[in-house]
Amino acid sequence: MASDGARKQFWKRSNSKVPGSIQHVYGAQHPPFDPLSHGTPGKAAPPAPATPLKAKRPSTFQEFESSTSDAWDAGEDEDELLAMAAESLNTEVVMETAHRVLRNHSQRQERPPPREAPQPRAEPALAPAPGGDLRLVKSVSESHTPCPAESASDTVPLQRSRSLPHSAAGALGGTSDPSTLGSSASSDREASRLDKFRQLITGPHTDLEELRKLSWSGIPKAVRPITWKLLSGYLPANADRRPATLQRKQTEYFAFIERYYDSRNDEAHQDTFRQIHIDIPRMSPEALLLQPGVTEIFERILFIWAIRHPASGYVQGINDLVTPFFVVFICEHIEEDDADAADVSRVPADALHSVEADTFWCVSRLLDGIQDNYTFAQPGIQMKVRMLEELVSRIDEHVHRHLERHEVRYLQFAFRWMNNLLTRELPLRCAVRLWDTYQAEPEGFSRFHLYVCAAFLLSWRKEILEEGDFQELLLFLQNLPTAHWGDGDVSLLLAEAYRLKFAFADAPSHYKK
Secondary structure (H helix, E strand, C coil): CCCHHHHHHHHHHCCCCCCCCCCCCCCCCCCCCCCCCCCCCCCCCCCCCCCCCCCCCCCCHHHHHHCCCCCCCHHHHHHHHHHHHHHHCCHHHHHHHHHHHHHHHHHHHHCCCCCCCCCCCCCCCEEECCCCCEEECCCHHHHHCCCCHHHHHHHHHHHHHHCCCHHHHHHHCCCCCHHHHHHHHHHHHHHHHHHHHHHHHHCCECCHHHHHHHHCCCCCHHHHHHHHHHHCCCCCCEHHHHHHHHHHHHHHHHHHHHHHHHHHHCCCCHHHHHHHHHHHHHCCCHHHHCCHHHHHHHHHHHHHHHHHCCCCCCCCCHHHHHHHHHHHHHHHHCCCCCHHHCCHHHCCHHHHHHHHHHHHHHHHHHHHHCHHHCCCCCHHHHHHHHHHHHHHHHHCHHHHHHHHHCCCCHHHHHHHHHHHCCCCCCCHHHHHHHHHHHHHCCCHHHHHHHHHHHHHHHCCHHHHHHCCCHHHHHHHHHCCCCCCCCHHHHHHHHHHHHHHHHHHCCCCCCCCC
16 A cells, blocks of 8 residues: 555646636636535635635645535535524524514414414415416515514515516316306407407508418417408408409309309300309308208309319319308308208398309409419329328328228229318318318418328328228228317317428428338
């Protein structure tokens, strides 16, 4: 074993820096804490030298040991903490707080038990955070400000309740029903969103970009008709031009009817009109569309559109795209909350003519962006189904392989999704909510719809993987159980679709196998 002299010689010979060595820094705002000089609270620390001195390198182990604070020695840490606490605490405040605690405790012991029902325990004081949430905080004045002895036990809970915001104090008091509070908060939120919509729409010039952002998460029913007209490009953003635009478009539409509708029985167009006449009764909701006045409106809209677009003509599936627009626009003129069973015969003729013209022009705007879906051989739909197959194979290969293993082709179930824009797969209320986002999303009916279909398919992942037969799989995918769906389910579907778009839309090759 080496002697002490040898160890001293070792430390003298070593020129390397030893980890853990503390070098004092002079000229800083606070000098380094020295436990030797702060061990006694009353003893003042020696003054720092006026000019910076160069730190002396330890030459022996004893000097190194005296200049190094061992972080693993708990005893020295406790001494330092006690010394710091003794310096930072005010003796008068400590004694006053201790006397107050003892005084409150003795009064509670002497007070007789109350006869009333026990009150809930007082909640800790809450303070509103900058973001609006409530966080637990302790008031400094509550700890350092003495209170009279006769009212100490009653004042502290009162002060805490006063520190609560009004709404939070009522919620924490336990007197309100949580469901009532939730519905109240929801109604306030909806009223606030409705005000934002109305401010945008009724202004002299509507900011369409802001309107799209606000509409992405859903449009209130009261402003949905005019919002759809604005987002589809049917109405101008300038409020002063809207009445003249509506009048001109309605006049133009009924001029088309006078000019072309009588030719529906001509040999060149009778097949088209006959197919339209057959398809309308197959649509839903039947209670609305089977009314004679509604059937005639749909026949006129679809026939005039087919005449004016000879490249595609009428194709099955276009009829389903008329329904959401008609239902949204007719809701302005009916009292029923559910438009599915509304009696259109009670709507004034002028209002019904306006609804018909508005529906025609908005459907035309929609179809202008996806017309390749309905031209000969429907190449747009064929391409989108292939894109859907590739997208699902990149997102969830397990589901893709399961469909391949059972020889289920995407065209067998996804063709209708692309052709009808999911109007046959979802209840009408959900389709309208879905189209709120389609109207707000750039190329919503063409590009974003692809990611919605992918999210829609993968939302049934568990059920798809449980099916082990071709016929059962195909029947399930063609008749998905969405009758119970609501706005919440559609919102989740859209959120997942947006996530997929964000991950895959701009990286077509990055995720390929």
